[in-house]
Amino acid sequence: MNTVLITGANRSIGLETAKQLSEKGLFVYLGSRDLAKGEAIVKELSEQGFQNIQAIEIDVTNPESISAAKSIVENEKGKLDILINNAGILGVNPQTATDTAVEDIKKVFETNFFGVISVTQAFLDLLKKSDNPRISNITSGLGSLTLHSDPKWKYYQVKAAAYGPSKTALNAYTIVLAYELKDLNFKVNVIDPGYTATDFNHHSGPGSVESAADFIIKHTVTDENAPTGQFFSNDIEDEAGISPW
Structure with a gap:
């Protein structure tokens, strides 16, 4: 049974991803900053018939929390097959380039960018023990420089000086990571789940968490023939779903 860790999985898209992976027969570590909240969610899921889901405390901005989570996975499973870096924050609103405080921008980057790097580096040796390791970094269409530069893009008017750049940086890091791991059977991609109705955006998005x-x-x-170092978006209306960078 393959094992997956999902950060920020106690609600919304992360939670639904945990449920669907459980139904596919994977063992899921449901990452939550607050262990009690995570355990409460897992209890509800168990009562609904979901199996092989375990809450794990992980704050992606806290090195000690990451290290403790890694020790749990290592002691219980010995390896990790899939890492889904889903945890993210929007930050203050509005986010103008001229007025947003540097500290507010740093706070968003701490979770959305540096947090992903910290978790990825911590779990890399466990992922290397998998036959088919996968790293999926959850991004946003707001991280695409190409789309943001196109006045015809449907979300062209949506600019966020902290959140958008944090995802652009994540995209760039993922390209480098995928390149470095390309000879080790890794598949490393950034995935934009699309503009989805969640608590994150006050349920303003048109897409569903499902x-x-x-x-x-x-x-x-994915199988061994799948691409690595790619940017997939659920908002791109073609079969491949490949987004411009």
């Missing part, structure tokens, strides 16, 4: 999670899984649970 569709978002299905898209993430489609480009995460």
Whole structure:
């Protein structure tokens, strides 16, 4: 049974991804900053018939928390097959380039960018013990420089000086990571689940969490012929779903 860790999985897209992966027979570590909240969610899921889901405390901005989570996975499973870096924050609103405080921008980067790097580096040796390791970094269409530069893009007017750049940086890091791991059977991609109705955006998005999670899984649970170092988006209206950088 393959093992997956999903950060920020106690609600919304992360939670739905955990549920769908459980139904596919994977063992899921449901990452939550607050262990009690995570355990409460897992209890509810168990009562609904979901199996092989375990809450794990992990704050991606806290090195001690990451190290403790890694020790749990290592002691219980010995390896990790899939890492889904889903935890993210939006930050303050509005986010103008001229007025947003540097500290507010740093806070968003701490979770959305540096947190992903910290978790990835910590779990890399466990992923290397998998036959088919996968790393999926959850991004956003707001991280695409190409789309943001196109006045014809449907979300062209949506600019966020902290959140958008944090995802652009994540995209760039993923390209480098995928390149470095390309000879080790890794598949490393950034995945935009699309503009989804969640607590994150006050349920303003048109997409469903079910569709978002299905898209993430489609480009995460893949075979050896799948691409690596790619940017997939659920908002791109073609079969491949490949987004411009």
